Amino acid sequence: RAYVDDQIRSLREEMMEGMEIKMADLKNSCDYKILSVQDQCEGQEANYNSLSELMDSKEGDLRSEIQDLRTKVADLGKVDSEGSDSVLTRLERLEAHLNSSE
Known part of the structure; x- marks a missing residue:
């Protein structure tokens, strides 16, 4: 036994x-896999930070x-007030659209 x-x-x-x-x-x-994933992250x-900075720029x-x-359109408006109003309005709409997309 x-x-x-x-x-x-x-x-x-x-x-x-x-x-x-x-x-x-x-x-x-x-441990190796964890380090690999950390490196990827x-x-x-x-890359994200770089793209974010580029977007801000x-x-x-x-x-x-x-x-x-x-400014250029406003200067043109001083010379010719007929056509510049519609351009200014379009620029204001464009800026409002850009501001709303933030």
Whole structure:
């Protein structure tokens, strides 16, 4: 009986060592996958921030361009008041549309 108990204990220890090795391998695999996903997220966040800054810059450029056009149209209105009213109205509608899309 002692011999059988020793054999069972030996097998149990061997199985436990094998399980510990497998668990360590799984942990390493999971850690690697987590780091990979974190790297992807950081890259996507950097891309998002870059696009957000670009959008803000483009919006500012467009607003500046609209203001320049409004000034030019107003100057034209001083010379020829007949046609410029409709252009000013269209510019105001365009700006209102841009403001509402924020």
